[in-house]
Amino acid sequence: AQSVSQHNHHVILSEAASLELGCNYSYGGTVNLFWYVQYPGQHLQLLLKYFSGDPLVKGIKGFEAEFIKSKFSFNLRKPSVQWSDTAEYFCAVNPTLGNTDKLIFGTGTRLQVFP
Amino acid sequence: DAGVIQSPRHEVTEMGQEVTLRCKPISGHNSLFWYRQTMMRGLELLIYFNNNVPIDDSGMPEDRFSAKMPNASFSTLKIQPSEPRDSAVYFCASSPLYNEQFFGPGTRLTVL
Numbered sequence: 202a203q204s205v206s207q208h209n210h211h212v213i214l215s216e217a218a219s220l221e222l223g224c225n226y227s228y229g230g231t232v233n234l235f236w237y238v239q240y241p242g243q244h245l246q247l248l249l250k251y252f253s254g255d256p257l258v259k260g261i262k263g264f265e266a267e268f269i270k271s272k273f274s275f276n277l278r279k280p281s282v283q284w285s286d287t288a289e290y291f292c293a294v295n296p297t298l299g300n301t302d303k304l305i306f307g308t309g310t311r312l313q314v315f316p
Numbered sequence: 317d318a319g320v321i322q323s324p325r326h327e328v329t330e331m332g333q334e335v336t337l338r339c340k341p342i343s344g345h346n347s348l349f350w351y352r353q354t355m356m357r358g359l360e361l362l363i364y365f366n367n368n369v370p371i372d373d374s375g376m377p378e379d380r381f382s383a384k385m386p387n388a389s390f391s392t393l394k395i396q397p398s399e400p401r402d403s404a405v406y407f408c409a410s411s412p413l414y415n416e417q418f419f420g421p422g423t424r425l426t427v428l
Contacts, residue, residue: 244419
C-alpha cells in the first residue's frame with residue numbers, strides 16, 4: 202500500500218536554528234509532492250509543492266524542499282527558524298498514475314520553536 | 317475568492333442527535349474532500365468527490381456517516397446518530413484536477 206512516512210514526530214528548536222524534516226514515500230511511479238503547514242487552531246495551508254522540473258523547490262516563508270527520486274524523499278528545510286514557525290507540518294503525496302486526486306498524508310511533525 | 321467555506325464553525329450536540337456539516341468549495345474546482353482530524357488518529361480522509369460524484373468513500377467510518385454533493389458548489393457530511401467518539405475537527409478541501417488541495421477553516425464538533 203502507498204504510504205508516507207514522517208519519522209520526526211516532535212521537533213524542538215531554538216530560534217535561528219536550522220530545520221530539516223524528513224519525508225519518505227512508498228510509490229514507484231511518478232508523484233506530485235506537497236508540504237502543508239497547520240498553525241495552532243488553524244487549517245492546513247500549502248507551503249510548497251513539486252510536480253516536475255528543478256528538484257529543489259522554494260516555498261513561502263523561507264521554506265524549501267528537495268525531491269530526491271532515488272531515495273523516495275522530499276525533505277523540508279529552513280536555514281533559520283522563527284518562533285512563528287511553531288506548527289504542525291504534513292508531507293503529502295499524490296500518485297499521478299492512479300488517476301486520482303487523493304493525497305496520501307504523513308502523520309505530521311509537530312515543531313516547537315522557543316525564543 | 318473567499319476560499320473554501322464551512323459551516324458551522326463550531327457544533328456542540330448531544331449523543332444521538334443528527335449533525336450536518338456544510339461545505340462550499342472554491343468555484344471551478346473539480347474535486348472535494350472531507351477529512352476528520354483528531355489527536356489520536358491524526359488526519360483521515362473520509363470521502364472525496366470528483367465532478368460531484370463520490371469516488372472513494374473507503375474512509376467513512378460506518379453507516380452513521382453519509383456525504384452528498386448535489387451540485388458543484390455545495391456538499392454535506394451528515395452523522396446520524398452522533399456519538400461522543402465522533403468529536404473531532406472536520407475539514408473540507410477542494411482542488412482543481414490533479415493539483416493542490418485548499419482547506420476550509422474546519423468545523424469543530426463536540427458530541428456530549
